[in-house]
Amino acid sequence: MKAWRLNSPNLIELADMDSQPVGEGCVKIKLRYSAVSATDLLLYDGKVPFEGPLVLGRQGVGMVTEVGDGVKTVVRGDIVAIRPFSACGGCLACKKGKFADCENKIIHGYTEDGFLCDFAVVRAEDVYKLPERIDKKSALFLEHIDIAISVINQLELERGEHIVINGATYLGLTIAQLALSCQAVPIVVDVDPVRLAVAERYVYYALDYTKVDVRKKILMITGGRMSETVVHLHSSAMPINQALALAGKRGRVAVAGWEYTADLSGIDGKYLLNNQLTMVGVNGSNNNFSAAINMLVNHTVQVDFDNLPEVTFAEVGKVFDGALRNENKYLYHRVVME
Numbered sequence: 057m058k059a060w061r062l063n064s065p066n067l068i069e070l071a072d073m074d075s076q077p078v079g080e081g082c083v084k085i086k087l088r089y090s091a092v093s094a095t096d097l098l099l100y101d102g103k104v105p106f107e108g109p110l111v112l113g114r115q116g117v118g119m120v121t122e123v124g125d126g127v128k129t130v131v132r133g134d135i136v137a138i139r140p141f142s143a144c145g146g147c148l149a150c151k152k153g154k155f156a157d158c159e160n161k162i163i164h165g166y167t168e169d170g171f172l173c174d175f176a177v178v179r180a181e182d183v184y185k186l187p188e189r190i191d192k193k194s195a196l197f198l199e200h201i202d203i204a205i206s207v208i209n210q211l212e213l214e215r216g217e218h219i220v221i222n223g224a225t226y227l228g229l230t231i232a233q234l235a236l237s238c239q240a241v242p243i244v245v246d247v248d249p250v251r252l253a254v255a256e257r258y259v260y261y262a263l264d265y266t267k268v269d270v271r272k273k274i275l276m277i278t279g280g281r282m283s284e285t286v287v288h289l290h291s292s293a294m295p296i297n298q299a300l301a302l303a304g305k306r307g308r309v310a311v312a313g314w315e316y317t318a319d320l321s322g323i324d325g326k327y328l329l330n331n332q333l334t335m336v337g338v339n340g341s342n343n344n345f346s347a348a349i350n351m352l353v354n355h356t357v358q359v360d361f362d363n364l365p366e367v368t369f370a371e372v373g374k375v376f377d378g379a380l381r382n383e384n385k386y387l388y389h390r391v392v393m394e
């Protein structure tokens with residue numbers, strides 16, 4: 057099998073690896089689509105410690121080519137999406153059915169090999185059969201939808217409420233679409249004209265932080281109350297304190313990110329206390345994959361983003377080369393297998 061393997065920071069190679077046996081309860085997948093995401097680039101940059109060598113890639117969509125003993129959920133030929141984490145099944149959290157909180161969680165493309173490869177062997181319970189009528193490429197965004205569901209749930213977003221989304225990233229636009237489906241009012245803020253132009257396809261309010269007084273504008277939109285909810289994303293346009301200041305009294309704020317991507321060190325505690333804000337953190341996939349697939353099926357969410365870069369499997373190395381020179385402004389790249 058061929059895989060993009062990170063041997064040490066800044067050293068990635070297309071490696072020829074031994075094919076893995078398909079054990080009991082496991083399936084072999086021939087990958088069709090994968091992605092290069094922020095996690096991969098942070099690992100490559102040496103900003104996140106890891107034990108190498110490591111096959112990169114959190115996302116994987118492909119066809120089942122072999123099934124191990126005892127597998128009843130999928131058959132050869134099924135097109136599936138792979139969940140980026142695997143739970144142990146034995147710990148307290150797993151026994152309660154909270155697999156995303158597993159104490160011994162394996163994360164593909166981080167603690168374990170990922171899916172920037174031609175074939176992968178994974179546990180059958182970590183794959184989700186994709187319905188015929190969804191565009192298989194769109195399944196690369198299941199984790200984004202999964203996280204977006206968690207953000208909306210944690211904020212307890214209600215009909216008619218405003219939700220300021222700080223960052224017109226793919227995750228930001230996914231959250232905006234879920235907010236619309238809850239009949240809330242998303243207000244997306246960014247500095248990047250290309251990202252904002254894409255945002256305008258989805259939302260009525262897409263504000264350029266460098267061109268408008270965002271606080272004043274939101275004061276107007278909300279009739280002077282400021283926003284009931286705010287989401288701060290890791291690659292946001294504004295520093296977190298400026299995002300917090302867009303929340304009204306007793307506002308609810310979600311921070312979605314990872315310890316390596318979200319810098320919360322400068323939070324203005326005084327503002328937080330005086331305004332009695334509630335803050336929640338949302339990190340990684342939370343086992344909402346089935347719900348996320350349904351949202352793609354019924355078009356609650358559309359992820360055919362105009363500015364999504366695409367590369368072939370052979371070109372993956374170039375994405376990382378460019379990252380080193382800071383050329384890849386849009387971190388997320390769709391990877392199409394030849």
Ligand SMILES: [Zn+2]
Pocket residue numbers: 143144145146147148149150157158159160161
């Ligand atoms: Zn567990």
